[in-house]
Each structure stands twice: as C-alpha cells, then as structure tokens.
Amino acid sequence: MSNRLPTLAVVGATGAVGTVMLDILSTRENVWGEIRLVASPRSAGKRLTVRGEEVEVQALAPEVFDGVDVAMFDVPDEVSKEWAPIAAERGAVAVDNSGAFRMDPDVPLVVPEVNAEKVADRPRGIIANPNCTTLSMIVAIGALHRAYRATDLVVASYQAASGAGQEGIDTLRDQVAAAAADRTLGERAGDVRSAVGELGPFPAPLAMNVVPWAGSLKEDGYSSEELKVRNESRKILDHPDLKVAATCVRVPVVTTHALSVHATFDQEVDAAKARELLASAPGVVVQDDPAAGEFPTPADVVGTDPTWVGRIRRSIDDPRSLDLFLCGDNLRKGAALNTAQIAEVVAKEFTEG
Amino acid sequence: MSNRLPTLAVVGATGAVGTVMLDILSTRENVWGEIRLVASPRSAGKRLTVRGEEVEVQALAPEVFDGVDVAMFDVPDEVSKEWAPIAAERGAVAVDNSGAFRMDPDVPLVVPEVNAEKVADRPRGIIANPNCTTLSMIVAIGALHRAYRATDLVVASYQAASGAGQEGIDTLRDQVAAAAADRTLGERAGDVRSAVGELGPFPAPLAMNVVPWAGSLKEDGYSSEELKVRNESRKILDHPDLKVAATCVRVPVVTTHALSVHATFDQEVDAAKARELLASAPGVVVQDDPAAGEFPTPADVVGTDPTWVGRIRRSIDDPRSLDLFLCGDNLRKGAALNTAQIAEVVAKEFTEG
Numbered sequence: 066m067s068n069r070l071p072t073l074a075v076v077g078a079t080g081a082v083g084t085v086m087l088d089i090l091s092t093r094e095n096v097w098g099e100i101r102l103v104a105s106p107r108s109a110g111k112r113l114t115v116r117g118e119e120v121e122v123q124a125l126a127p128e129v130f131d132g133v134d135v136a137m138f139d140v141p142d143e144v145s146k147e148w149a150p151i152a153a154e155r156g157a158v159a160v161d162n163s164g165a166f167r168m169d170p171d172v173p174l175v176v177p178e179v180n181a182e183k184v185a186d187r188p189r190g191i192i193a194n195p196n197c198t199t200l201s202m203i204v205a206i207g208a209l210h211r212a213y214r215a216t217d218l219v220v221a222s223y224q225a226a227s228g229a230g231q232e233g234i235d236t237l238r239d240q241v242a243a244a245a246a247d248r249t250l251g252e253r254a255g256d257v258r259s260a261v262g263e264l265g266p267f268p269a270p271l272a273m274n275v276v277p278w279a280g281s282l283k284e285d286g287y288s289s290e291e292l293k294v295r296n297e298s299r300k301i302l303d304h305p306d307l308k309v310a311a312t313c314v315r316v317p318v319v320t321t322h323a324l325s326v327h328a329t330f331d332q333e334v335d336a337a338k339a340r341e342l343l344a345s346a347p348g349v350v351v352q353d354d355p356a357a358g359e360f361p362t363p364a365d366v367v368g369t370d371p372t373w374v375g376r377i378r379r380s381i382d383d384p385r386s387l388d389l390f391l392c393g394d395n396l397r398k399g400a401a402l403n404t405a406q407i408a409e410v411v412a413k414e415f416t417e418g
Numbered sequence: 419m420s421n422r423l424p425t426l427a428v429v430g431a432t433g434a435v436g437t438v439m440l441d442i443l444s445t446r447e448n449v450w451g452e453i454r455l456v457a458s459p460r461s462a463g464k465r466l467t468v469r470g471e472e473v474e475v476q477a478l479a480p481e482v483f484d485g486v487d488v489a490m491f492d493v494p495d496e497v498s499k500e501w502a503p504i505a506a507e508r509g510a511v512a513v514d515n516s517g518a519f520r521m522d523p524d525v526p527l528v529v530p531e532v533n534a535e536k537v538a539d540r541p542r543g544i545i546a547n548p549n550c551t552t553l554s555m556i557v558a559i560g561a562l563h564r565a566y567r568a569t570d571l572v573v574a575s576y577q578a579a580s581g582a583g584q585e586g587i588d589t590l591r592d593q594v595a596a597a598a599a600d601r602t603l604g605e606r607a608g609d610v611r612s613a614v615g616e617l618g619p620f621p622a623p624l625a626m627n628v629v630p631w632a633g634s635l636k637e638d639g640y641s642s643e644e645l646k647v648r649n650e651s652r653k654i655l656d657h658p659d660l661k662v663a664a665t666c667v668r669v670p671v672v673t674t675h676a677l678s679v680h681a682t683f684d685q686e687v688d689a690a691k692a693r694e695l696l697a698s699a700p701g702v703v704v705q706d707d708p709a710a711g712e713f714p715t716p717a718d719v720v721g722t723d724p725t726w727v728g729r730i731r732r733s734i735d736d737p738r739s740l741d742l743f744l745c746g747d748n749l750r751k752g753a754a755l756n757t758a759q760i761a762e763v764v765a766k767e768f769t770e771g
Contacts, residue, residue: 221574251672319604
C-alpha cells in the first residue's frame with residue numbers, strides 16, 4: 066500500500082449527524098487527504114466548513130465515489146441500500162450508519178473499542194455502524210462482558226429527541242416553548258396534548274411527557290428500536306445466546322441517550338471490581354458517587370465522546386447481576402464518532418499498510 | 419357497631435397530596451360524617467373546600483383526634499412517626515402515607531385491589547400506604563402474580579417532579595420556562611445546567627434532562643426509592659423471596675410516574691392471556707395497540723385513577739417473562755386515592771359492622 070492520505074466522502078453531510086461529523090472531522094487527528102461532502106441534490110452547492118476550510122456540497126451520483134477510499138453514509142435506510150453498494154463497486158469502503166446492512170452476515174457491525182478486528186472481514190466492501198441506542202451502552206457492556214460473561218440484559222431506555230433527526234429536535238423545542246407558556250399544564254389528562262401543537266415524528270407529546278415508542282412496529286408488539294438493541298448487541302458481542310429484553314422510551318431531552326441496564330453474568334460480580342473494569346476501559350468514564358451528587362445525566366454528557374456510567378450496584382437479590390445507568394451522546398458516539406472511528410481503522414490500511 | 423357515619427381527619431390537608439385528597443373526597447361516594455382538616459400551625463385558619471363546603475384548617479394537636487374514627491396522614495416521615503401513634507392512642511385508625519411505618523411488622527401495608535384483607539390486622543392502630551412508585555405498578559403486577567407466580571422484577575422508573583412535592587413541581591416549571599427561552603440549549607455539556615437556575619429538591623437539572631436519583635442514599639449505592647420499590651413490593655405481595663432490581667430516575671413530567679417492568683414468573687406466560695388478566699383486574703386499564711399509537715403516557719394518564727398498562731410483550735428470549743410499560747398518577751393512586759381507598763375499607767367497619 067502507498068503512504069498517501071486516503072480520500073473520504075461524507076454522504077449526508079447536511080443532516081443532524083452530518084453536522085456533528087464535520088465537527089468531529091475538524092477536531093480529531095487528521096488522517097484524511099481530500100474530504101468530499103455529498104448530499105441530496107437539493108443541498109448541492111451549499112458550502113460547509115470542515116477542518117477550517119469551506120467545501121462545496123456535491124449531489125449524490127455514482128461519479129462522486131471515483132477515487133474515494135472511504136465513504137461514510139448517514140442517510141435513510143433506503144438511500145444507503147441503493148448507494149452504499151455503488152460506492153463499494155467504485156472502490157470505496159462504505160461505512161454505513163443506516164439500518165440497511167447491520168444484520169447482513171456479510172457485513173461486519175463494528176464498535177472499535179469492542180470488535181475493531183471485524184473491520185477487515187468485509188466481503189461486500191461495506192461496514193455497518195450500530196444503532197445509536199445500542200452504541201450508547203455497548204462499549205461499557207462489552208468491557209464487563211470481557212471479564213464476566215454476560216448471559217442476560219434487561220434494558221430500559223431514556224432516548225433523546227435527536228434520535229428522530231433535526232425534525233425531532235425542532236418538534237421538542239416547539240413543544241417546550243408552548244408548554245412553558247402555561248404554568249398549569251401537566252395536572253389534567255390531555256391538557257399537555259392540546260397545548261403542545263404538532264407531534265412531529267413522535268406518536269404522542271414529548272414535552273412534559275415520556276413516550277414508550279421509538280421506530281416502527283415489528284412482530285409481537287415490539288418496536289424496531291427494541292429489536293435493534295437485542296439483535297445488534299448479540300452481533301457486536303459475538304454472542305448469539307445473549308438474552309436481551311429492551312423497552313425503548315423517548316424522553317424530552319435534546320441529545321444524549323440514557324439507559325438503565327440490569328446485566329446478569331455467568332458468575333458472581335462485585336460492584337467495586339466492575340467500577341475498576343469500567344474505569345480502565347477505553348471510551349468509558351465512570352461517574353459514580355451519589356453521596357456527592359455524581360452520576361451521569363444527558364445534560365452533562367451531551368457533546369462528549371465517551372460512554373458515561375454511574376449508579377453501579379450489585380443487585381440485592383442476585384449476586385450475578387449489576388444494575389447500571391449509562392449515558393452516551395447519540396449523535397457523537399451513537400452515530401458520527403463511531404462512524405469516524407471505524408473509518409480511521411480503515412484509513413490505517415492506506416497509511417500503514 | 420353503630421350505623422353512624424365515621425369522622426375523618428385529613429392531616430397535611432394543604433400539601434400537594436392533601437389538595438388532591440380533598441378533590442378525591444369530594445368526588446367519591448361519601449362515606450364520611452364530619453371531615454376535619456388538619457395541618458401545621460402556620461396553615462391553621464385557612465379555609466379549604468371539601469364536598470362543596472368550606473372547612474377551616476385546624477393546627478395539629480392531640481385534641482384534634484378526639485372523636486375521630488380515621489385519620490389520614492400525608493406529612494413528612496418524622497411528623498407521622500410522632501403523630502400517627504398519638505392519633506391511634508386517641509382512638510382513631512391512622513392511615514399513613516409516609517415511610518415511617520411501612521416496613522413495621524405490626525403495621526399492614528395495604529393496596530385494596532391486592533391485599534384489602536390486611537386492613538383488619540393492625541395491632542398498632544396504624545395502616546401504611548405504600549410509596550408512590552411502588553403503587554404505580556403493584557396493582558397490575560399483583561393481578562399477574564395471582565395467575566402466574568412472580569419470581570423476579572426488574573424495574574426502571576420515569577418519575578414525575580411532583581414526587582418531590584409542590585417544590586418539585588415549581589422547580590420543574592421554573593426550569594422549563596428558563597430552558598424554553600433559549601432554543602440552542604441541550605447540545606453542549608453544561609449549557610442546560612447553567613441556564614435553568616435553581617435545582618430545588620433535585621440533584622441535577624430536571625428540565626431537558628433525566629436524573630437517575632430519587633430519595634436519599636442508602637447502603638451499597640442504592641437510593642431510598644429503589645429500596646422502597648423492592649421491600650414494599652415484597653411485603654404487599656406477601657412474597658419475601660421475590661427478587662427485585664430497581665433503578666429510579668426522575669424525568670421532566672409534572673405528575674404521573676411511569677415504569678418499565680421486566681417481570682419473570684415461575685411458568686411460561688402468554689401476552690394475550692396477560693392482556694386479558696390485566697383488562698379484567700380492578701383498578702387496571704389496558705391501553706395496548708401500538709399500531710394505532712395506543713400506549714399509556716403520563717400526559718394522558720394524569721388525573722385518572724387506574725394503573726394504565728401497555729407495551730405488553732412476552733420477552734423474546736425468555737418465555738417466562740413479560741415486558742410492560744405502566745403509568746399511574748403518583749398523587750392519586752400513588753398517594754391520595756389509595757389512602758382514601760384504605761380509609762373507606764376501615765369506614766365499612768363503622769357502617770356495616
């Protein structure tokens with residue numbers, strides 16, 4: 066391999082995750098030569114700043130991938146399904162953040178802190194980035210699983226509005242403004258619903274409420290988000306027998322997903338040892354001193370890279386179980402950052418090969 | 419026993435729960451003769467409306483219990499600890515909503531839909547009302563436990579600000595107003611914290627955030643709220659071997675606690691059967707049709723009496739487990755309503771005895 070810096074294409078550069086991606090590419094160690102920004106035709110011609118330079122956005126077309134070594138996709142599933150294979154055909158390694166390829170047995174699902182070695186095994190030229198909810202917990206769970214083999218995870222999520230994109234953020238902000246105008250709301254059934262206006266991408270009001278739904282309806286009453294947490298966790302941990310029960314709930318937070326996890330292992334666990342394992346794991350920060358008011362919350366975690374873990378307790382009634390509360394920025398580690406990390410692992414093939 | 423209507427005292431009539439109690443006493447079937455309203459000396463002389471009549475609030479003193487048959491207490495633990503025995507000594511049955519007596523083996527902990535028969539066994543003349551978080555789920559869990567014996571509960575809560583009293587409600591409203599004024603908040607670590615002002619009774623900002631803490635610090639990193647969910651569930655279900663793991667989290671909702679529960683039983687379960695059991699249980703409403711956007715949310719449940727249950731699923735990886743999402747108004751069933759229901763069971767001793 067040559068020692069040249071590889072060329073990167075960012076597809077979906079103008080979206081909520083794309084915006085965070087440009088920020089991340091501007092602040093991480095620069096491993097890239099040219100960076101091309103790509104979006105839908107209606108955003109073409111826009112000029113965005115990355116690494117301190119203005120770059121003109123190009124319309125998505127097969128030719129934009131010519132000469133590209135790595136193409137990151139943050140676009141809807143159906144766009145990825147069509148275009149990631151086109152990028153791969155033109156010689157780029159596609160790193161895809163949609164749900165289109167995650168469960169494809171010929172596509173690795175990668176979290177660099179957990180299974181970086183899987184990057185090399187990509188027969189379709191595509192590598193998938195996990196769902197944001199799975200990503201917000203799996204680095205920490207992976208670190209525990211290496212020491213104590215996990216058998217069961219029970220997950221309840223507290224998911225941010227930005228998981229539903231810029232429309233989710235805008236809807237929450239509009240609803241909060243409407244709700245703030247009336248200091249009597251929230252004490253009578255339906256008054257929040259009639260006050261907050263448009264529901265946007267959510268099936269119920271999100272301001273001053275929580276909504277036990279994320280994604281689309283799948284078999285047996287499960288939401289797509291709940292199945293992703295189960296299926297992707299099993300694939301990333303390479304543990305097809307892991308039992309996972311998830312209930313996904315949207316909360317009125319702009320960005321950063323939180324999760325309450327009850328994790329059971331095949332042996333007795335110790336809270337102090339778990340704290341040490343997590344504190345020494347890459348990409349994980351332990352914030353766990355409730356006497357001092359120290360535990361992670363989305364408002365303090367947003368904009369940061371690691372998975373934050375607190376409320377680490379051994380279950381009172383089961384010495385093989387830990388109860389944890391985790392927070393991860395769903396746009397950074399949950400999307401753009403992990404995609405960038407995967408792309409950087411691939412970039413090494415060009416510069417170190 | 420005579421056929422006269424019993425005399426009721428409401429101690430703590432001016433608080434957040436007391437206010438809801440007066441509303442409940444005004445709308446339920448009237449089983450009471452005189453109703454006395456009692457509060458701290460600084461509220462004495464205030465006139466409040468109950469059953470359409472103005473009643474003057476009396477200052478808490480031993481004499482206010484003379485001639486009282488049932489005395490409901492919604493006051494802080496230390497006030498209950500001192501005054502409930504005084505009321506009992508003067509001949510009243512004390513129904514206490516504080517944490518002071520719940521785990522006392524000589525005090526029954528009662529949820530009428532689950533264990534009404536325990537009301538009769540009250541050697542101290544005191545009956546305890548459970549914690550609001552336990553109450554928001556236990557009617558539904560009790561109904562399932564009668565059919566399928568429960569072995570394990572994993573609970574994650576989404577608790578309302580009013581669980582921290584009127585100060586909690588006021589703090590949340592102030593914080594939401596401050597947060598609504600700035601449409602950029604929630605995208606950078608700490609910006610919500612610096613914008614929302616006073617934290618009030620919460621250890622972190624509650625607006626545009628979730629806070630994994632409720633109550634005081636107990637052994638091994640547990641919060642008092644988490645231990646209450648465990649210990650009270652075991653006592654109410656008369657099931658000292660029930661394994662319970664709870665993580666309690668405050669969310670920016672005014673009133674109505676929600677809970678995600680993963681419940682495991684000693685036999686295989688069926689989601690359709692569970693839905694039927696719940697639908698026919700007193701005090702429970704099933705709202706479970708995600709295809710139609712039907713699931714309970716706090717904004718729709720607040721102000722109502724039942725426990726609402728939705729997202730009823732058999733766990734994919736364990737045929738003995740159900741995953742559920744429940745909502746209950748923490749000031750009504752979670753406090754005032756259950757207290758009123760207990761008091762009504764006692765009242766029958768006077769009118770039907």
